[in-house]
Amino acid sequence: MNQGINVVGLYVDDQDExxxxxxxxxxxxxxxxxxxxxxRWLTVQHPEQPSFQLGLFMxxxxxxxxxxxxxxxxxxAKGAMPPLVLSVADCRASYEQLKxxxxxxxxxxxxxxxSVDAGFxxxxxxxxKMIQAPKRA
Amino acid sequence: MPSSAALKxxxxxxxxxxxxxxxxxxxxxxxxxxxxxxxxxxxxxxxHEAWPVKRLAEVSGVSEAHFARSFKRAFALPxxxxxxxxxxxxxxxxxxxxxxxITEIAFATGWESLGTFGRTxxxxxGLSPSAMRVQARANLPEIDRVPACVLKAAQRPDLxxxxxxxxxxxxxxxxxxxxxxxx
Numbered sequence: 001m002n003q004g005i006n007v008v009g010l011y012v013d014d015q016d017e018x019x020x021x022x023x024x025x026x027x028x029x030x031x032x033x034x035x036x037x038x039x040r041w042l043t044v045q046h047p048e049q050p051s052f053q054l055g056l057f058m059x060x061x062x063x064x065x066x067x068x069x070x071x072x073x074x075x076x077a078k079g080a081m082p083p084l085v086l087s088v089a090d091c092r093a094s095y096e097q098l099k100x101x102x103x104x105x106x107x108x109x110x111x112x113x114x115s116v117d118a119g120f121x122x123x124x125x126x127x128x129k130m131i132q133a134p135k136r137a
Numbered sequence: 138m139p140s141s142a143a144l145k146x147x148x149x150x151x152x153x154x155x156x157x158x159x160x161x162x163x164x165x166x167x168x169x170x171x172x173x174x175x176x177x178x179x180x181x182x183x184x185h186e187a188w189p190v191k192r193l194a195e196v197s198g199v200s201e202a203h204f205a206r207s208f209k210r211a212f213a214l215p216x217x218x219x220x221x222x223x224x225x226x227x228x229x230x231x232x233x234x235x236x237x238x239i240t241e242i243a244f245a246t247g248w249e250s251l252g253t254f255g256r257t258x259x260x261x262x263g264l265s266p267s268a269m270r271v272q273a274r275a276n277l278p279e280i281d282r283v284p285a286c287v288l289k290a291a292q293r294p295d296l297x298x299x300x301x302x303x304x305x306x307x308x309x310x311x312x313x314x315x316x317x318x319x320x
Binding site for chain 2: 013070071073074076077078079104106107108121124125
């Protein structure tokens with residue numbers, strides 16, 4: 001793929017903690033992890049989606065002034081960031097597996113018109129829906 | 138200090154408690170916000186259950202007094218009113234998506250009486266539960282491309298004023314005979 005969305009980032013309050021969560025629990029892989037002074041560009045990838053990177057970024061200088069960073073951290077911590085959706089083959093199986101790993105679920109798997117969805121949060125507060133698409137007849 | 142007028146009007150002493158200025162200030166501490174979010178998530182997951190402040194405070198790991206004040210500063214409405222928005226949202230979804238009777242929906246969404254449910258639902262949404270069922274179903278075809286869970290949240294009522302206050306304002310807006318004017 002030559003064109004399309006390549007990186008979308010999330011704000012997290014602790015990149016080490018986020019890395020552990022997305023890699024050790026969700027099973028993502030590290031794509032890029034580079035530092036320049038205090039700045040750290042960190043992206044991870046879903047193993048089945050090599051053309052897309054999820055950025056795990058920290059609000060703060062030099063990109064943000066301290067007041068802005070504070071606001072962004074607060075927004076993440078109170079769950080005010082936009083919804084994120086993860087596609088899974090089997091929502092209930094993934095739920096059991098992730099719960100076992102200590103993922104904080106906000107909603108148990110629910111059937112809705114043939115699809116099954118559950119909700120969880122990353123340690124920072126970003127909310128994910130995990131959706132299993134309806135089976136094609 | 139309560140004024141004599143307030144006492145004569147029979148308002149409770151709670152209404153006259155001094156307001157802490159911090160109540161209106163937005164809360165910024167990420168660690169505390171994350172804990173409060175946990176309580177909010179728990180209400181979201183089980184809005185039909187009873188959520189006294191004590192239970193919520195335990196989820197967040199803070200004192201009851203601290204919880205109620207902090208929750209409001211974080212999410213701009215008190216926890217019980219937030220819970221109400223979720224119950225109305227859930228009731229609206231059940232009205233739209235199921236054929237459950239109004240009474241069953243009232244109990245399934247956490248109300249203890251059908252009367253309270255019907256009255257509160259109308260106060261908040263402006264429609265009776267049965268009218269809402271008709272309206273929500275009429276709008277269904279346009280919105281089936283939004284993920285169901287997101288759509289549900291988008292239909293949550295925006296309760297920036299207390300239900301009692303809403304009720305009071307609605308009553309004021311209608312012309313009603315006043316006992317005072319009958320002289």
